[in-house]
Amino acid sequence: MSWINRPLAAERRRIARRATCLQAVWNYETLQGVGFAWAIAPGLDRLYPDPNARSERLLAHLERFNSNPYLGTIGIGFALRLEQEVARGSAGADQRLARLIKAVRSSLGALGDELFWAAWRPALGLIGAAAALMTGSLIAALGYWVAYNAFAQTIRWRGVRAGFASGAGIARVLQDPFWSRASELTKSAGAVACGAVAGGALLAARSGGTEGISVFLITTAFLWLAGWRRGSRGRWLSPSVAFLVVVILLSVVVRISAGVLP
Amino acid sequence: MSLDQAVLLAILGGIVFLDQWPLLQSMLSRPLVVGAAVGIVLDRPTDGVLWGAVFEAIYLGVLPIGVARYPDAGLAALAGSAIALSAPVGVPPPAGWAVAVALGTGAVGDHAGVVLRRWNGRLAVHVREQVAAGDLSAPGRAIAISLMRGAGLGVVVSAGALTVGLGGLALVVSTPWSGPLSMTVVVLAAAAALVVNGTRLLVDSRSRFTAWGVGLVLVVAAFGLVG
Numbered sequence: 001m002s003w004i005n006r007p008l009a010a011e012r013r014r015i016a017r018r019a020t021c022l023q024a025v026w027n028y029e030t031l032q033g034v035g036f037a038w039a040i041a042p043g044l045d046r047l048y049p050d051p052n053a054r055s056e057r058l059l060a061h062l063e064r065f066n067s068n069p070y071l072g073t074i075g076i077g078f079a080l081r082l083e084q085e086v087a088r089g090s091a092g093a094d095q096r097l098a099r100l101i102k103a104v105r106s107s108l109g110a111l112g113d114e115l116f117w118a119a120w121r122p123a124l125g126l127i128g129a130a131a132a133l134m135t136g137s138l139i140a141a142l143g144y145w146v147a148y149n150a151f152a153q154t155i156r157w158r159g160v161r162a163g164f165a166s167g168a169g170i171a172r173v174l175q176d177p178f179w180s181r182a183s184e185l186t187k188s189a190g191a192v193a194c195g196a197v198a199g200g201a202l203l204a205a206r207s208g209g210t211e212g213i214s215v216f217l218i219t220t221a222f223l224w225l226a227g228w229r230r231g232s233r234g235r236w237l238s239p240s241v242a243f244l245v246v247v248i249l250l251s252v253v254v255r256i257s258a259g260v261l262p
Numbered sequence: 263m264s265l266d267q268a269v270l271l272a273i274l275g276g277i278v279f280l281d282q283w284p285l286l287q288s289m290l291s292r293p294l295v296v297g298a299a300v301g302i303v304l305d306r307p308t309d310g311v312l313w314g315a316v317f318e319a320i321y322l323g324v325l326p327i328g329v330a331r332y333p334d335a336g337l338a339a340l341a342g343s344a345i346a347l348s349a350p351v352g353v354p355p356p357a358g359w360a361v362a363v364a365l366g367t368g369a370v371g372d373h374a375g376v377v378l379r380r381w382n383g384r385l386a387v388h389v390r391e392q393v394a395a396g397d398l399s400a401p402g403r404a405i406a407i408s409l410m411r412g413a414g415l416g417v418v419v420s421a422g423a424l425t426v427g428l429g430g431l432a433l434v435v436s437t438p439w440s441g442p443l444s445m446t447v448v449v450l451a452a453a454a455a456l457v458v459n460g461t462r463l464l465v466d467s468r469s470r471f472t473a474w475g476v477g478l479v480l481v482v483a484a485f486g487l488v489g
Contacts, residue, residue: 020286024405024412025389027382034386037393038401051396058393058401062386069287117325118463121289125318126460128294132315133449133456136308140315141298148289191470194460195477201453203485208446215447219454227462240320240333240368243455244361250447251358251438 008080012160014042015080019073019156031066036076043080047087057083060098067105068112070156075101075108077163078170104170111179116152119183123190124148130197134204219246263304263348268424270303271344275420276413278336279371283326284378284412291336293317300343306351309445313343313355316448317364319456323463334371337416341367341423348428354442359434363427367419374415382408 018039025034040061048054067075079101085093128144131137166173205216226242227235237245263271274296281291289295294314301310321335342364346355385404392400434440465474 024284025382025408122463129315129318132311190464191473192477195474196481198457199478199481215450223458248358
């Protein structure tokens with residue numbers, strides 16, 4: 001039975017690679033369940049030589065799971081560690097695994113969504129788009145892509161090991177101040193960048209004369225008002241529809257009085 | 263746009279659709295990157311990056327959180343950038359039509375995502391039955407099937423958007439949908455969208471509002487004085 005106690009290093013690497021497909025069979029019933037089961041399967045192959053036992057454990061992992069795609073690997077690593085206990089035959093280990101994974105998944109989703117979707121992606125997207133608008137250079141797009149993945153894919157790749165190492169102490173990983181600090185720092189840096197973009201855009205608009213300044217300020221005011229929330233009825237206009245309205249109105253102005261805009 | 267380029271763009275649509283949520287999430291599907299890729303395919307990388315940045319600004323605030331539905335920003339940027347770049351070099355792009363086609367494609371892409379998720383639901387039921395019957399390779403097969411379906415949906419949506427968008431160009435000639443709006447004005451409008459959407463997303467406290475102001479003052483002081 002010594003194989004049960006091995007650190008499963010090779011399997012963890014395979015699991016990390018497979019975790020890129022965590023959402024491949026995302027559906028409204030089990031969410032990321034199939035991707036989770038497929039990702040953890042190399043570990044189950046090692047832990048359960050008996051196909052019937054493996055099939056039973058694989059079925060258990062086909063249950064509902066949902067998490068942020070980059071932080072999901074922490075949940076898989078954690079499940080693999082607890083799966084070792086199940087394979088050892090510890091009493092009640094399978095129920096404990098099911099209970100803990102249910103408790104952990106929503107925390108992983110909330111932490112990851114806050115860090116990646118609400119902070120890292122918009123802050124980098126803002127900087128990348130501003131650089132692209134200023135330079136028209138491919139380097140802006142490439143830099144955005146490389147910077148995003150340098151952080152996100154590293155977290156994803158190292159997540160299996162972190163989750164596996166934590167085992168039942170997963171709460172310590174989730175409560176690590178790193179997550180909240182990273183989100184706060186990224187949002188603050190994004191806010192500075194956003195102010196800088198506003199300043200840069202004002203200066204660029206100034207070079208287009210009064211017309212340039214007018215286009216920028218009126219468009220900003222319109223988009224801001226259009227995105228205002230009206231209680232429970234949501235925004236007046238979504239940002240994309242508001243932008244379409246701006247483009248059409250500006251085109252009408254150009255048609256009515258040619259040469260008025262820069 | 264040649265047939266070869268259109269085929270390449272449709273294939274790119276398959277990759278973009280997969281990267282949006284089923285596979286990897288490497289942000290190849292973000293408008294900034296998609297616009298650059300469209301520019302490379304159409305041999306106008308600078309214009310492609312500019313239009314990618316325009317769509318990035320529009321879709322900056324779309325957050326894929328939980329089971330929320332959201333437009334497919336990647337496919338939207340692909341179709342919109344391709345339509346915008348259909349105008350010859352030096353001619354004002356059909357900006358209104360490009361943005362309208364992008365919005366429509368984003369909505370269709372969202373529906374395609376819902377269709378794929380429903381197909382996935384049926385697939386997940388089959389996987390459970392097959393694993394219960396001892397077939398341990400069923401999850402892997404399901405993933406391969408779903409990815410192929412996703413790529414196919416992306417190709418179909420992109421090809422349809424390009425067909426409608428390019429075909430519709432003839433109908434919108436001499437209307438405000440075809441411009442004429444100089445790229446300078448489009449870039450200024452995009453910068454305004456970037457500032458508005460970025461502020462709404464990232465400035466959520468008094469300290470961040472101060473940070474926003476610091477960024478503004480620093481740039482204006484540094485470059486305004488130089489200028």
